[in-house]
Amino acid sequence: MNALEVKNLTKTFEVGKSLFTKGQGVKAVRGMSFDVRDGETLGIVGESGCGKSTLARMLVGLLPPSEGEIQIEGKVQDKASPREFGQMIQYVFQDPISSLNPRKTIREIMETPLKRLHGMSKAERNKRISEIFASVNLREEFLSRYPHEFSGGQAQRIGIARALAAAARILILDEPVSALDVSVQAQVLNLLADLKKEFGLTYLFISHDLAVVEAVSDRVMVLYFGAIVEVGPADAIFKNAKHPYTKLLADSAPVVGRALEAPKQKADELPDPLNPPTGCPFAKRCIYATDICETTDPALIEMGDDHFAACHNPIKG
Amino acid sequence: MIQFLKLLFRNRLAALGAVTLSFTLLLAVLTPILPLPNPNITATADRFLPPFSDGHLLGTDHLGRDLFSRLMWGTRLSLAVGAAAALIAAFIGSTIGIVAGFMGGRTDNIIMRLVDMLMAFPYILLALAIVAALGPGLVNALFAVAAVNIPFFARNIRGVTVGLANKEFVDAARLSGMSNLQIILFEILPNVLPVIVIAMSTTVGWMILETAGLSFLGLGSQPPQADLGSMLGEARAALITSPHTSIVPGIMIFLIVMSINLLGDGVRDAIDPRLKSGALSRPLPATIVERDTTPPAPSDDLLALQDLRTEFHVGDRTYKAVGGVSLKVNKGECLGIIGESGSGKSVTALSVMGLVASPPGKIVGGAVSFQGNDLVGASYDQLRELRGDRVAYIFQDPLSTLHPLYKVGDQLIEAMQAHRKMPEKEARARAVELLEAVRIPNAARRVDNYPHEMSGGMRQRVSIAMALANEPDVIIADEPTTALDVTVQAQILTLLDELRRERDLAIVFITHDFGVVAQLCDRVAVMYAGRIVEEGPTAPILDDPQHPYTKKLMACVPELGGGKRELHAIPGLPPAVDRLPQGCAFAPRCEFAQEVCKQGEITLDANGDRAVRCLFPDKVSQTEVTS
Structure with missing residues (x-):
């Protein structure tokens, strides 16, 4: 069974709206359809403006979709509130410190989901918090402290602990380590891997760091301008990219032992969301673009073993 | 609470106010x-008795x-009314x-437009209108x-x-139900409450004054x-004859x-977090220098740091942010400084031109x-003559380093004219040239853009x-690509690499990314807890790191193409630079550490051309990394 099924999910924001004039619609997410399989880690990569944060916020119910459908563990979530979403799917935020209320102790922060989502008694809550803290390697003496007393890595463990307290089986990890130092990043990533095994969790791992995504994911989905351009197994997608944008990303990452050279592209700016192109949004930057790319937006089609891409002229190989 | 009172009473005027008010x-x-x-x-017989009369202290x-009795009762009433008004206004307004x-x-939108309409009336007129509608009376x-x-x-x-x-x-609270x-x-x-208290403490005085004003008018x-207020109002007629009333x-x-x-004001300064962090104390234009040792003789290199030490003194704590760093860079060379947050790499860079905020920063040696x-x-x-002229900086976030209200062209022109007289027209042509040099397409048009009209990469x-x-000799770039997308x-x-080769620039490049160092830098210095732990030409160091920290840190960074895997981690956290351990700062996290490392x-x-701060470099070099 799929943990999460998303069909034609779309989000349109209105910009330039005032009391009297109607705004113009800007599509931040343009009809995404994908599945997240039970127990897998799906990596989501893309650059700023690709719609990954909007997608994540819709998946946890913080933002209502304009169109489309979200199914969590087989159940369609139509009018669900964040409260109902919260029991099935939880979110780990990018900035660990600002995701914790500075005026609350860690115990108060940890108790909220247990009390509000599961209605546990005081004794049950204390027991559960002890269990969770043990699994994320945090000492219980931290519970009486305030968020500012923690380093980024510790605060992110607390953020993960809070998500676990809700007892959701799907976690959305939104750049969970990008605010952390390299030496601490690995600690948190390894912890996430252990927790996944221990509790049978499903992860959506959003990041701009391709190497990190590749290291933790089973499958990877590449987003560009609010749409999926490629999705496939993590060990194949960067090595054997089908979409020119995926290849551009992979070639841009600085790697020890590779000469410094900016990969070829025709231009480097994203299309204007107020005036979206008719064809493939990447066509203007793409060195493989042909006439059809200017007129028709390509659909996502299978191009290899469990490997899909939306491109008229996919890279052979 | 005790700390709050301490902060409050450090402000002499606030202490004076507190004593008078109490x-x-x-x-x-x-x-x-x-x-x-x-x-x-x-007692009409005793009208207008002067102060210090028998039985009437103030007349x-x-x-x-x-008068004394009336003053006491009047003060009591005015204070009560002012405080009550402040509480009511704070409660309703804050809600x-x-x-x-x-x-x-x-x-x-609707609520705030209504509030704006209320604000558009002169306040005393509005108060008069309200009293006129409700009828006079203290309540x-x-x-x-x-x-x-x-x-x-x-x-x-x-x-x-x-x-x-x-x-x-x-x-997060929403998702917690x-x-x-x-x-x-x-x-x-809970987060707004301090602001409400600040707003109340600064307005309650006004409200007492306004109530007195209405009473003065007889309302x-x-x-x-x-x-x-009413005491003043009643005394108005006798202002000349009996001024004491x-x-x-x-x-x-x-x-x-x-x-x-x-x-x-004192309360505000003491509890406002923005002011507490030192926003009120404006840093000096150059870092304070208090060297406790005689500085070494200048070197022949283009730019050389010689045993540089920079500290921050906050309260009774001393943070040794830079603890004796020696580095050099010459024409056409790119030096990488790599380290995690708190390793002192940015403070090192800022110390070069005396840009470390003082107070609390201080250069204490080297x-x-x-x-x-x-x-x-x-x-x-x-320093001012050299800053931006011979030694220029590039910072991490271009959105905060460019002024949002000026066109980028004008900012470029200002940068040139700060150092040499140049006619406006020539400066503008040069600005366009510079934008072309950094490969901005359509430079002649882009020169009139504001920063917000450009993408992050363009900025x-x-x-x-x-x-x-x-045309500086040295560019110091502090994580210039960290905020940008990979492409x-x-x-x-x-x-940057092309510019350095074209113009024979010396670049000091600060980063936390080994991939970037490997591609761009000729030499690299690895910093940990304010000191260099390993330094030398880039390739040999990345091939065969001899300091355990360098080796471990490199292993922590996943490389593209490795597939799904367990990552190496360094246990523990870097030490705080205000209480560094004896001996090697990395020893508590190091698998090779022995007793001698801690002394x-x-x-x-x-x-050779490499240097390492470790007692057992050979052992490090020969061991495979294990997690």
Whole structure:
């Protein structure tokens, strides 16, 4: 069974709206359809403006979709509130410190989901918090402290602990380590891997760091301008990219032992969301673009073993 | 709480206000039990007695009532009314502000336009209108004063709430199952409360004054009841003949309002987190230098740091941010400084041109030799001449380094004209040239753009153009690509590399990314806890790191193409630089550490063109990394 099924999910924001004039619609997410399989880690990569944060916020119910459908563990979530979403799917935020209320102790922060989502008694809550803290390697003496007393890595463990307290089986990890130092990043990533095994969790791992995504994911989905351009197994997608944008990303990452050279592209700016192109949004930057790319937006089609891409002229190989 | 009082009383004026106000409050509270004559008993025979008359300490008023007694009862009443008005205004105003700020959208729009309309009336006129509608009387005056102050609270609190409502912890609370009301009460309110207290402490004085104003006009307290305003109003007719009847309540109003305002400002300074962090103390234009050792002789290199030490003194703590760093860079060379946050890499870079904020920063030892001159001892004028001219900086976030209100072209022109006279037209042509040099397409048109009209990558190109404006010898780039997307990063790095080769620039490149160092830098220095732990040519160091920290750190970074895997981690955390351990700072996290590593001073030992601060480099070099 799929943990999460998303069909034609779309989000349109209105910009330039005032009391009297109607705004113009800007599509931040343009009809995404994908599945997240039970127990897998799906990596989501893309650059700023690709719609990954909007997608994540819709998946946890913080933002209502304009169109489309979200199914969590087989159940369609139509009018669900964040409260109902919260029991099935939880979110780990990018900035660990600002995701914790500075005026609350860690115990108060940890108790909220247990009390509000599961209605546990005081004794049950204390027991559960002890269990969770043990699994994320945090000492219980931290519970009486305030968020500012923690380093980024510790605060992110607390953020993960809070998500676990809700007892959701799907976690959305939104750049969970990008605010952390390299030496601490690995600690948190390894912890996430252990927790996944221990509790049978499903992860959506959003990041701009391709190497990190590749290291933790089973499958990877590449987003560009609010749409999926490629999705496939993590060990194949960067090595054997089908979409020119995926290849551009992979070639841009600085790697020890590779000469410094900016990969070829025709231009480097994203299309204007107020005036979206008719064809493939990447066509203007793409060195493989042909006439059809200017007129028709390509659909996502299978191009290899469990490997899909939306491109008229996919890279052979 | 004790810390708050300490902070408060460090401000002399606030302490003065606190003492005066406490004394006044004490008198006001004790008034009913003090042996005072009835303030409302008239004795026309004793009219206008001067102060220090028998039985009347401050004299009597036009009806022969005891002025001291009336003053005490009047003060009591004025304070009570002012405080009540402040509480009412704060409660209603803050509620409106929190609701508007939290709900946002249309609700916010409508509420705030109504508040704006209320604010558009002159406040005294509005208060007069309210009293006129409700009828004169102290309670009505209180409501009027509270009502005119509601917009002040509503606007202030709304601003703070808007910032908080978009914070991630509010989203997290929603996902934890809290309702909107619960979020407002338990998440937002605790964070807004200090702001409400600040706003109240600075306005309660005003409200006392405004209530007194209404009473003075006869719209507040009604005879024979005394408050400070009505006392003044009644004494007006005898202002010339018996001035003491006006002066006594006048001085009291002055003392109360003054002390409340002084105390209020003190309270604000003590609890406002923005001010606490030192925003009020403006840093000096150049870092303070207090060297405890004689500086070494200048070197022949283009730029050389010689045993540089920079510290931060905060309270009784000393943070050794840079603990003796020696580095050099020559023409056409790129030096990478790599380290995690808190390793001192940025402070090292800022120390070069005396840009470390002082106070609390201080350069306490060593030298920075640039073209044979020591910059650490240099005067501010000398530093200013060199900053941006010979040594230029590029910072991480171009959005905060470019001024949002000026066109990028004007900012480039300013950078040039700060150092040499140049006709406007020539400067503009040169600005376009610079934008072309950093490969900005359509430079002639782009020169008139504002920073917000450009993408992040374009803005960073502008920052680079600005650094190049005066053809410097050295560019210090502090994580210039960290905030950028990967595809943009690759372009910016390529650009820097080309510029350095074209112009024979020396670049100091600060980063936490080994991939970037490997591609761009000739030599690299690895920093940990304020010191260099390993230094040398890039390729040999990356191939065969000899310091355990370098080796471990490299292993932590996943490389593209490795597939799904367990990552190596370094256990523990870097030490705080205000309490560094004896010996090697990395020893507590190091698998090779032995007893000798935890004692004495471990030196940076040169070995050919490499240097490493480790007692067992061979052992490190021969061991495979295990997690």
